[in-house]
Amino acid sequence: MTAVPEWMRPPRPEGWFADDLDHLPEAPRHTELIDGALVFMMSPQRNWHGRLVTALTLALAEQAPPGIEVEREMTIRLDSRNRPEADLLATTAPYEPDRTFFTPDQVLLVVEVVSPESAHRDRTVKLRKYAEAGIPNYWRVEDEEGEPVVHAYGLDGPTRLYAPTGIHRNELHAAKPFTIELELDRLLPARRDRG
CATH class of the missing domain: 3.90.1570.10 (tt1808, chain A)
Known part of the structure; x- marks a missing residue:
């Protein structure tokens, strides 16, 4: 099993905050935050x-x-x-x-x-x-x-x-x-x- 990249780990126990998105340059394009969870567009765009x-x-x-x-x-x-x-x-x-x-x-x-x-x-x-x-x-x-x-x-x-x-x-x-x-x-x- 591949280790989770460090940037994917929430910076605090309660998860991610909206301002955190501006400090994740490694995150894939089209990353959004829903209820404190990162959501990535993983499938190819049609x-x-x-x-x-x-x-x-x-x-x-x-x-x-x-x-x-x-x-x-x-x-x-x-x-x-x-x-x-x-x-x-x-x-x-x-x-x-x-x-x-x-x-x-x-x-x-x-x-x-x-x-x-x-x-x-x-x-x-x-x-x-x-x-x-x-x-x-x-x-x-x-x-x-x-x-x-x-x-x-x-x-x-x-x-x-x-x-x-x-x-x-x-x-x-x-x-x-x-x-x-x-x-x-x-x-x-x-x-x-x-x-």
Whole structure:
């Protein structure tokens, strides 16, 4: 049995804290913290996932009004024990080259593109944690026979729970967090070529 690398050992008996992620240069890319435990993206990323995240990033960045930045693969410091990595987010925070995370008050929208290994976290854990942190909008993008389908949620402020606002196939028209028009069935190259 191979010994566990020293950097994987929690620095204290109660586990990891959000700020610890900035001091783990040996950790794999896409390491996040959920309830004080490190979570690594261990399976290879599917081409569908990567292409869709890129296409959504470009489409949303093009439509974002001044003062809203669209970022990909950044963590959100929800609290001292949770720092999940969003596939994509829209934020009011200005660009800072050395930034390693955002805080919930800076985030308007989180988008998670579901992978087989992240399905449970994206559908339940992150859905709950982002709502409890007060992030106003959450999109979960599912793969339905190669087509992206967006399950959109809006925050009910008093309960700190998300309420479904729609399931979008082929097209998405949203007024929040800003006016967004997407042709979902044309985001991926294989789909655009059918045209």
